[in-house]
Amino acid sequence: MISSKGGLWLPQWRRLLLIAVLLIPASLYLYESYRTAQQREASDSDNHPTVNLVVASLLKDDISWTHNITIPNLNIIRYVSDYLDAEFHPPVPKKGREALIYHTYLHDFYDDLPDITIMVHADETSWHVENILNKSMTFALSHLDLQQVLQRQYFNLRVSWEGACPDWINTTFTDQDDERKLEEPYMYEAFSENFATSDVPEILGGPCCSQFAVTREAVRRHPQSQYRQNMDWLVQTDWTDYIAGRVWEHMWPWLFKGEAVDCAIEWKAYCRMYHICFDIESRELVTSLEGERKKLLDKIDTVQELLDPQGGLAARKRVEEIDATMQVELEKALERGSSEAVRMDLLSDLYN
Structure with missing residues (x-):
């Protein structure tokens, strides 16, 4: 049917039908995308304990x-x-x-x-x-x-x-x-x-x-x-x-x-519960540094530093060095712990 202006003219009901036909696929796509997102969000939530x-x-x-x-x-x-x-x-x-x-x-x-x-x-x-x-x-x-x-x-x-x-x-x-x-x-x-x-x-x-x-x-x-x-x-x-x-x-x-x-055995607890996993070499190093750090801290107090200012200053400097080394070892331990296979290997002994 030709309109008075020379263009193609469709009855209103046909135009509405055509629009609906065109919109239905898009609507279905949007609905499906929304439903998938909701399901994914619910699934993610279900995977985490409250x-x-x-x-x-x-x-x-x-x-x-x-x-x-x-x-x-x-x-x-x-x-x-x-x-x-x-x-x-x-x-x-x-x-x-x-x-x-x-x-x-x-x-x-x-x-x-x-x-x-x-x-x-x-x-x-x-x-x-x-x-x-x-x-x-x-x-x-x-x-x-x-x-x-x-x-x-x-x-x-x-x-x-x-x-x-x-x-x-x-x-x-x-x-x-x-x-x-x-x-x-x-x-x-x-x-x-x-x-x-x-x-x-x-x-x-x-x-x-x-x-x-x-x-x-x-x-x-x-x-x-x-x-x-x-x-x-x-x-x-x-x-x-x-x-x-x-x-x-x-x-x-x-x-x-x-x-x-x-x-619980300390090293295994850190690894299993926090994924901070030290191997034998790093474990020995960290244990040694922790012991040294504890002794140094005894020298870092007001009385001791007044009696031995140079000793107190040296102790503070060494503690800073130990803390820096410990931070590096911690980052390495976290990297090890990021792998479940590595964690299971380190935890292969009986966990107490």
């Missing part, structure tokens, strides 16, 4: 560093010990250090736990985090193998055996002059009261400092009432905040694993 990062803090603490952690599906829950108007807080302020906060979380979130909960202090850098972990909690958590956490069910983020393993605490000791473990005389009573038992292990061992990752299944080894019992004990004890918190540093492995001693 994680709560529970931060035990004071109101003055800056925890902005936690936003730099590269963990998928990470949900940050900040507990504030000294501000009871905070969204998350323990039942009483500043009691039992991080232990009361952790047990409060475990009780209150018992029915709504993620796959993994990671418990940490508010400090991003402190002596609690080893040099091998770059002295950085951000670094440590960003390199933590969550699949290995799921397999192990409980993992202390600090690996070092120093002042911890394999038999650091003897629960039969009633007197203690060692300032490194003033909580030891209190351990028998703390253990028996928190777990309602007289069958107390004689030896307790595990890396220090109450920073760890634990799975939903490990938490639910016990009924919710266990965590209420622990909360009540921490609130009601007349022990100092220091002692009440410190005794719990040695009881987490028993709570989550039913084990009194939890001392």
